[in-house]
Amino acid sequence: MPLALAAWVLAATGGCAAPEPTAPNLLLIVVDTLRADHLAPYGYGAAETPRLARLAQEGARVETAYAPTATTGPTHAGLFTGRFPRSVGVRRNAVPLAEDHATLAEILSAAGWDAAAVVSSFPLHRRFGFAQGFGAYDDEFDPKLASVRHTRYAGHAVPEGFDRRADATTDRALAWLASRERQRRPFFFFVHYFDPHEPYVAPMPYQRRFSVGANATLREQAAALYDAEVAFTDAEIGRLLDGLAAAGFAENTFVVLTADHGEGLFQHGHLFHDVHLYEEAVRVPLLLRGPGLARGLLVEGPVTLLDLLPTLLDLLDVRQPAEALPGRSFAAVLRGEGGIDAERGIVLERREFSAERVGKLSVKGEQLALRRGRWKYIETPEEQRRELYDLYEDPGERTDLHESRPAVARKLAEELARWRAATPAAAAAGPVSPEDRKRLEALGYAD
Ligand SMILES: [Zn+2]
Structure with a gap:
């Protein structure tokens, strides 16, 4: 610190x-x-x-x-x-x-x-x-x-x-x-x-x-x-x-x-x-x-x-x-x-991916989700996917409703966009400080 x-x-x-x-x-x-x-x-x-x-x-x-x-x-x-x-x-x-x-x-x-x-x-x-x-x-x-x-x-x-x-x-x-x-x-x-x-x-x-x-x-x-x-x-x-x-x-x-x-x-x-x-x-x-x-x-x-x-x-x-x-x-x-x-509202974020294959899945870029009440909205912009689930009726997230309930999806998308604008992603910190690195190396922890 x-x-x-x-x-x-x-x-x-x-x-x-x-x-x-x-x-x-x-x-x-x-x-x-x-x-x-x-x-x-x-x-x-x-x-x-x-x-x-x-x-x-x-x-x-x-x-x-x-x-x-x-x-x-x-x-x-x-x-x-x-x-x-x-x-x-x-x-x-x-x-x-x-x-x-x-x-x-x-x-x-x-x-x-x-x-x-x-x-x-x-x-x-x-x-x-x-x-x-x-x-x-x-x-x-x-x-x-x-x-x-x-x-x-x-x-x-x-x-x-x-x-x-x-x-x-x-x-x-x-x-x-x-x-x-x-x-x-x-x-x-x-x-x-x-x-x-x-x-x-x-x-x-x-x-x-x-x-x-x-x-x-x-x-x-x-x-x-x-x-x-x-x-x-x-x-x-x-x-x-x-x-x-x-x-x-x-x-x-x-x-x-x-x-x-x-x-x-x-x-x-x-x-x-x-x-x-x-x-x-x-x-x-x-x-x-x-x-x-x-x-x-x-x-x-x-x-x-x-x-x-x-x-x-x-x-x-x-x-x-x-x-x-x-x-x-x-x-x-x-x-x-x-x-x-x-x-x-509860916001969830996926870990960062470049374009990768993970198992049988292709994953790319950011994914964010917003849970609010019965609804859960998930968006993955670089995969061009938006999803909406009614967790009260469909807790297993089987039926995507983003097309049948466009007004709900749009409202949650706007809320998520506001959250994203207010919550910028910080750059990843650099590697550990030179002093810490020396100490780690002394202990045998070199990359
Ligand atoms: Zn873990």
């Missing part, structure tokens, strides 16, 4: 770093590639996710929550800064998050929280700027345990393994929690799990339990292998939550669980994510539990993960940044007061 910004953050957070001794902790769990509608608390019958179901009962479940994009780096950039990924110049993976935006970890550190992270895949490596504000950032992956074998990724040498499995992630997270004994300051702990991301290689007992047989369609087989990964991850999240309780932190910790995006599973011709803004790619779980929050609460939404930064600061009683951010706090709703305007 540049000095001027550091000074601003200190001013915004009241200067001296001294939260109340009883100030609550925050555990933020982000599961990579986790669709909301493949989880028990979201009504999916085949799910084996008892721990997420219990978490939902212990706190609030947001029915309709959107990741701002369907790509890891951009969504985390939005989540951590409360800004649209295009506003902070992170429109694809392996582009660094610039230092000139205050992040959740920076704001909480300045306010007296100890911030630490355990992440589980290379796109969140510290070289991409995501470690800003964290005192400890665990991004070392044992190559022997990695599920992805890339040695290069988006022009970068992968220094060690590409990713780590959920059991290793939980082990690291539990070790960090154990180190918190007798610490007086509250903590912000960010834990990222990777397993539902391809390749779908859950431990064999899970794969066997979800086996659908040789006659199943490709889509059924993919979904079963994916569900096995989700079940394994649920069990490992359970182990983390048990450890949190055993360490005595259960009562005074906000636990927030969400995902950076969903997964196609062939619903619109694509198995993975990144290329579409259909619901399966961007609708994510959002579960929140903690002191003062209503139990068993259903929040209909819609919310976006850009709302989380102001919401979490409210819950922790930390002053909001002075600059205007696009998200809105829904902390009061989580305490049982009021609701969220069902007609509020």
Whole structure:
């Protein structure tokens, strides 16, 4: 963080770093590639996710929550800064998050929280700027345990393994929690799990339990292998939550669980994510539990993960940044007061593509979507595509109505054009600073 910004953050957070001794902790769990509608608390019958179901009962479940994009780096950039990924110049993976935006970890550190992270895949490596504000950032992956074998990724040498499995992630997270004994300051702990991301290689007992047989369609087989990964991850999240309780932190910790995006599973011709803004790619779980929050609460939404930064600061009683951010706090709703305007607009952006083939799909340029009430409008100018869906009647986005409801499509297109004009895309930040590069090289992280 540049000095001027550091000074601003200190001013915004009241200067001296001294939260109340009883100030609550925050555990933020982000599961990579986790669709909301493949989880028990979201009504999916085949799910084996008892721990997420219990978490939902212990706190609030947001029915309709959107990741701002369907790509890891951009969504985390939005989540951590409360800004649209295009506003902070992170429109694809392996582009660094610039230092000139205050992040959740920076704001909480300045306010007296100890911030630490355990992440589980290379796109969140510290070289991409995501470690800003964290005192400890665990991004070392044992190559022997990695599920992805890339040695290069988006022009970068992968220094060690590409990713780590959920059991290793939980082990690291539990070790960090154990180190918190007798610490007086509250903590912000960010834990990222990777397993539902391809390749779908859950431990064999899970794969066997979800086996659908040789006659199943490709889509059924993919979904079963994916569900096995989700079940394994649920069990490992359970182990983390048990450890949190055993360490005595259960009562005074906000636990927030969400995902950076969903997964196609062939619903619109694509198995993975990144290329579409259909619901399966961007609708994510959002579960929140903690002191003062209503139990068993259903929040209909819609919310976006850009709302989380102001919401979490409210819950922790930390002053909001002075600059205007696009998200809105829904902390009061989580305490049982009021609701969220069902007609509020939510803007979604696809990661940046030049003209490329991804699987069987040709993708080109920008894609933006606007959800408002029952309608979802999607436009992809360089592919000359406009789409309109009625999500109340057609939640699977099967019937494009942009020609049969031209007035609705035009109104949403105009609104999106105004948003685009007011939200310019920032240039991608340059590579890491020369000093940082030297430090990375000294550690063996050269491209
Ligand atoms: Zn991801």
